[in-house]
Amino acid sequence: MIFYIILGGMIGAIFRLGLNDIFRSNLIxxxxxxxxxxxxxxxxxxLNNHGLISHITYxxxxxxxxxxxxxxxxxxxxxxxxLLNKQYKKVLILSVTTYLGILIFAFLFYYCLxxxxxx
Amino acid sequence: xINLKRYIYVGxxxxxxxxxxxxxxxxxxxxxxxxxxxxxxxxxxxxFILTFLINLTCFKIKFPxxxxxxxxxxxxxxxxxxxxxxxxxxxxxxxxxILFIYYLMMIIGxxxxxxxxxxFALSLNKKGDLS
Numbered sequence: 001m002i003f004y005i006i007l008g009g010m011i012g013a014i015f016r017l018g019l020n021d022i023f024r025s026n027l028i029x030x031x032x033x034x035x036x037x038x039x040x041x042x043x044x045x046x047l048n049n050h051g052l053i054s055h056i057t058y059x060x061x062x063x064x065x066x067x068x069x070x071x072x073x074x075x076x077x078x079x080x081x082x083l084l085n086k087q088y089k090k091v092l093i094l095s096v097t098t099y100l101g102i103l104i105f106a107f108l109f110y111y112c113l114x115x116x117x118x119x
Numbered sequence: 120x121i122n123l124k125r126y127i128y129v130g131x132x133x134x135x136x137x138x139x140x141x142x143x144x145x146x147x148x149x150x151x152x153x154x155x156x157x158x159x160x161x162x163x164x165x166x167f168i169l170t171f172l173i174n175l176t177c178f179k180i181k182f183p184x185x186x187x188x189x190x191x192x193x194x195x196x197x198x199x200x201x202x203x204x205x206x207x208x209x210x211x212x213x214x215x216x217i218l219f220i221y222y223l224m225m226i227i228g229x230x231x232x233x234x235x236x237x238x239f240a241l242s243l244n245k246k247g248d249l250s
Contacts, residue, residue, distance in 0.1 A: 106208075
């Protein structure tokens, strides 16, 4: 199982770097990685709650890929640097879009999944 | 231009980061405690190390750029996680106060971790200048 987690983690990190190279802007690529990765894990989490997914699939896509694709340290550091440089508008946009925005999307996605698909 | 070597390095860092995250989760989280403190531990630790390395002058001078990216983007980026935070929160929906405390500990704690790492790195940079 640990093998699938490592493999998923390698691919997740490579995909995040790929997004970084495509978008040039760290802010957009990090947000997008966190957004996509979070929705993926919410989907797998719902599947797992209903016993519809194997241990290996969850290890590879959930713990490995989605865990490595998303990141907390980078967002946190972007926020910290914006605070340090007194860019308060950037602080506001970053924290609202990431900490509130992705959370709302994750919740909506979770409830929609459970309402329309897994009921 | 795609830097293939950089992708390989980041992949290796990502593998190590995910493995350490999974290992730490298994070791530190006691199953009878519902509060997901392990995720906080992992994210705050990663946040501290990232800000520390970014502000540490000798790390930026002494190591090649690809190695720095393998550590910062690959290893620490994969070690810390955002998606697990989301599913942790979904599991805490029935306990809104605890959910709020969890999220606050993560966000404010992350900024405190970054600030202390920043100060620590600056003090080490100063020491390096003097000697």
